[in-house]
Amino acid sequence: MSLLKIELLGADVLRQKAVDVPTPGPELDRLVADMFETMYEARGIGLAAPQIGLSQRLIVVDVKEDGHAPMALLNPVVAEFRGRQEKYEEGCLSIPGISGHVDRPEACVVDALDQQGNPVRIEADGMLARCLQHEIDHLDGILFLDRLSPIKRNMLLKKYRKLAKED
Ligand SMILES: [Zn+2]
Secondary structure: OOOOOOOOOOOHHHHOOOOEOOOOOHHHHHHHHHHHHHHHHOOOOEEEHHHHOOOEOEEEEOOOOOOOOOEEEEEEEEEEEEEEEEEEEEEOOOOOOOEEEEEEEEEEEEEEEOOOOOEEEEEEEHHHHHHHHHHHHHHOOOOHHHHOOHHHHHHHHHHHHHHHHHO
8 A cells, every 4th residue: 555645725636526436446446545544644534536636536534433434435426415504623634734614514415336336325424424525525626615704714725825834
């Protein structure tokens, strides 16, 4: 396995709508293993393929909660949003050092293919629902910053640029 380079805010691939759905097989298995390793190394709970420079509809998620095994999903789509809007703090491996409170539905149903290409339906709430929505957003070129008010977004962008300069 090997660590992959995580693309940061400003990279075009983070703003593209991914259209390709990966094909199950040994190549995908290797990619998924590398994505998990990269995510764990960066102490994240989710990673989408565009974040490692691949414009493909693929995400890996491990919220490390009881009852939720790590999962790799191909072509995930939110089939249904459920529950109330909830605010919760989110960060992103592609925008390190900043976080913001994002409003999202508290639960959702996600349809996808598993790593072997079999259809799966996931009824998620709590952290898993949030993480899935955040990662699926990445496949459409959407970042959590886009879901904040313009004032909050600009504040965080300023902070991010300052942090980036100090590095
Ligand atoms: Zn992210």
